[in-house]
Amino acid sequence: AQRVTQPEKLLSVFKGAPVELKCNYSYSGSPELFWYVQYSRQRLQLLLRHISRESIKGFTADLNKGETSFHLKKPFAQEEDSAMYYCALFGRGYNKLIFGAGTRLAVHP
Amino acid sequence: SQTIHQWPATLVQPVGSPLSLECTVEGTSNPNLYWYRQAAGRGLQLLFYSVGIGQISSEVPQNLSASRPQDRQFILSSKKLLLSDSGFYLCAWSVGTGSSPLHFGNGTRLTVT
Structure with a gap:
């Protein structure tokens, strides 16, 4: 069975602090991993996908097959990063x- | 450009009443269509997905059903709503392989009273 675990329901940081949203997955084959984001009053939308190996809005995520993780990172959080973040597995x-289950990121001034 | 329409935006229904939520996609052909439910603390739960007209895969055996009468139309239904059906329902589409990005609608907030 495939499963995605986001252990933190809420992550609260101050502006300028580093951010890491954790995601672990369970899947026996080669997965494709994604991060989706939902800003306040906006639609859920794709943030990034691991096969693109890109940085979007300063966020990066590296697939670690050994640890079965796909953590989302940003070195310096901004207030506009406050949103609900979902990790997804295909x-x-x-x-x-x-x-x-999603992690709500709250960035405080 | 492609757009997705989902309605109604909010709905309050009594227990035991029927349900019909509609989703339509414009600007693309033969999309993959999905119904997800977003419940507090439980994230996004895949309910149904469809890769073509009349082709429905059910992920959660409940009193909900889905139909795809036209290529770009996806309907979520129930004959008798339960209190536990309350939640936020999202329709989404994608094209090509299943790993293509999903594009979500604005969602429907359903409250069963």
Whole structure:
């Protein structure tokens, strides 16, 4: 079975502090991992995907197959980063996208 | 450009009443369509997905059902709502392989009283 675990429901930091939102997954094959974000009063939208190996809005995420993790990181948090973040896994054997429970990031001035 | 419409935005229904939520996509053909439910503390739960007309895969055996009468139309239904059906329902679409990014609608807030 495929599963995504986001252990933190809420992550509260001050502006300028580093941020790491944790994501661990369970999947026996080669997964594709994603981070989705939902800002206040906006639609849920794709933030980044691991196969692109890109940095979006200063965020990066590295797939660690040994630790089965895909943590989302940003060196200096901004207030506009406050949002709900979801980690998601696509397993080809299952042909569907599974989401974690989400982590709410609150960045304080 | 592609757009997704989901309605109604909010809905309050009594227990035992029927439900019909509609989702339509414009600007693309043969999309993959999804219904998710967002419940407090439980994240996004995949309910149904469809890769073509009349093709529905159910992920959660409940009193909910889905139908795809047209290529770009996806309907979530229930014959008799339960209190536990309350939540935020999201429709989404993608194209191509299943790993393509999902594009979400604005959602429907359903409250069963």
